[in-house]
Amino acid sequence: MNFSELKKIVADSGNIVFFGGAGTSTESDIPDFRSAGGLYGSGGAFAYPPEVMLSRTFFMQHTEQFYEFYRAKMVHPHAKPGAAHLALTELERQGKLRAVITQNIDGLHQKAGSRNVLELHGSVERNTCMECGARFELDYILQAEDAVPKCGACGGTVKPDVVLYEEMLDTDTLLKAQEAVREADILIVGGTSLSVYPAAGLVAEYEGDKLILINKSATPYDARANYLIQDSIGKVLTALISG
Incomplete structure (x- = not known):
């Protein structure tokens, strides 16, 4: 060439x-997903494999565990x-x-x-209340006092605007x-x-x-x-x- x-x-x-x-x-x-050292090879500290924890079903049924994994592995606020x-x-x-x-x-x-x-x-920078549609930035997720971020207006669960498996x-x-x-x-x-x-x-x-x-x-x-x-x-x- x-x-x-x-x-x-x-x-x-x-x-x-x-x-x-x-x-x-x-x-x-x-980290990427599938290479050596990637996300799929780093889920040993969690009870479920990453592809399960990043599914819509898991988010709805185990929201607190989803956010534990999400904050630890999917969000990189200091990356440049x-x-x-x-x-x-x-x-x-x-x-x-x-x-x-x-x-x-x-x-x-x-x-x-x-x-x-x-x-x-989607993007980790955008987050939406599943009840009233209020929008939140990433800092709201990272600084939430509760394990599961809740909307300050209506108390609904806030979901990251990222496409999960099954979506x-x-x-x-x-x-x-x-x-x-x-x-x-x-x-x-x-x-x-x-x-x-x-x-x-x-x-x-x-x-x-x-x-x-x-x-x-x-x-x-x-x-x-x-x-x-x-x-x-x-x-x-x-x-x-x-x-």
Whole structure:
């Protein structure tokens, strides 16, 4: 692969879409799900496996235990945007990046300065009372005196606006993501194993000939990529925008 050619393609485009996953944030010390040291390998201190505790059923039936796990493993309030987040913000500032589509719930793209972010799986930064619909920021969850955060207005249970197992993705967000991918000149996919559906199916929406796939391990879409790079997402994106 000619990296200089790839840099020129990116430099000449005004309609890039980025689609990323957990690997975008592992460089900010947020663990992913399935790799060695990832979330699914760290649930030994809890009575149930992570995929059970992150389900809608578990949240409704064992809300206190859900929040114990959620606060310990899913929320990283001190994490800072990494090189990948900052590079994408710069691409947007230059008028080249149209949208960031992310599977992550950490809010780091917005903290880096990205404005058009489509969060397929929601965000820990938003929380809603299940009774009256009142909205709360992350600090409300972290500073709650009770194990289960309650709404100050009506006393209802506050739920994070994250998509749990057994829940559907937000239809409007998914449709916007599909439209952005279909209309993109360049689709950059990075830091995702492309194994979680329906999010991974977004790649199939792209009909162009400039699919750039950046991931340290193999994915089901490697053969579809026009440019395949198995390296650090932060390192590669930084190099793509450097002079």
